[in-house]
Amino acid sequence: MLEIQRLRNEPEKIVEGLKKRFFDAEPIVDSILKKDKEWRIAIGELQEIAAEMNRMSKEIGGLFKSGKKEEANQLKEKTQELKKKESELKEKVNQLQKEIDELMYQLPNVPHDLVKAGKDESDNEVVEEGGVKRIFDFDPLPHWDLASKHNLIDFELGVKITGAGFPVYKGKGAKLQRALINFFLEEAEKAGYEEHIPPHVVNEASGYGTGQLPDKEGQMYYIPEDNLYLIPTAEVPLTNIFRDVILPKKDFSIKICGYTPCFRREAGSYGKDVRGLNRLHQFDKVEIVRIEHPDNTEKALDEMISHVRGLLEKLGLQYRILRLCGGDTGFTSAMTYDFEVYSAAQKKWLEVSSVSRFDTFQSTRLKLRFKGEDKKTRYCHTLNGSALALPRIVAALLENYQTETGIEIPEVLHRYLSFKEI
């Protein structure tokens, strides 16, 4: 959520910034400001009445104590009128507050200066390319064929047990998953991220904290009996560790990571992109999360990008980094870099990581603050990124490391496995 202060101080800037998303914020911002003005007047009046009531109550108490019953009763009658006014105003204030909140929830984060205006993914900027380009002298197979040929992943079995999008990893396929998870976790640890194993199910408050609710409930699996949600990413439980937290000092830099399965309903996504591992309802991911002082956000983001880049280089994959345009940047994000890996067999780029800075957008909902220089509380900045999501990495590894007879394993993974090829 944006800070109301910011809306009051620089509404034009926000409206202007959101144009980069092709989001017309003006009517919402105007409406908020109008209601905010009303609200401020109403709450001023309400507080005055409350103060008057408090005064009278004390007076009545004193009168009763000193035995002046009649005077006390007279005063009592006077309070009736005030009470009525008070409850009316209270209702008005609450109603306005509710309306303002609802409008605030509709405003996405304001894109960072570097973010270009754009409607969709076709406007994203490629900011970097690297890694090893793979050239085949034979016809490479897509990973779904390789997976069944080498008995690594059984998609049909997953359909039987659960449904489409829930593959079963078997034998070396399963071990490869485990190796990747360990590799990613150890790399994260080396980079200073403290490992966590959080719950894979979260409550409603956590969903609101990181912004999945009220917006994207349709994308999460929901357990109505307990009012709990399966996590779509470790970002949710990891970031919510810091919900309702005020960090005591101004110098802090919190770096945590965690492996979890991720569950996504992916409602409304059909077509060819869903083949094989390309889009799943359950997948594994190692997530890195940072809580930073606003002054340190830029540096933190750079470090995260370097970290993810490092992983892709160690795995020997061809990659590119995109800075998403306004329209393709997630609702809660101020700036997002997507990492894509090239699959020579599928002849396309596969998104394997997304690194974002949210600035105060999440921390306002989370109420995550720190004590600043002058003992004032300020909102922290949050960032997170996948480091990395497994399925498409597996797809790219299988496809790019295939030979005519089998599949090689990148050297960095050897220490996690008892075999060097499939």
Next chain:
RNA sequence: GGAGAGAUGGCAGAGUGGUCGAAUGCACCGGUCUUGAAAACCGGCGUACCGAGAGGUACCCAGGGUUCGAAUCCCUGUCUCUCCGCCA
């Protein structure tokens, strides 16, 4: 699943209708003392909102209610703990 207990400031814990935003202890911050530290002593020490400021308002799990007045009484909900049962 059954039975019971509870939810108060960073923590512990008092407070059962009036001046309680809340005793006290611990922790924390500043100071005195000390060569330094400890101890002792003095002072400070929740959050949010409105207001230019003075100041005011709200918050004792959440939401309702009773009352001139609620941390305190009533209702509903949530959560936690203990015991029993079941079970990895």
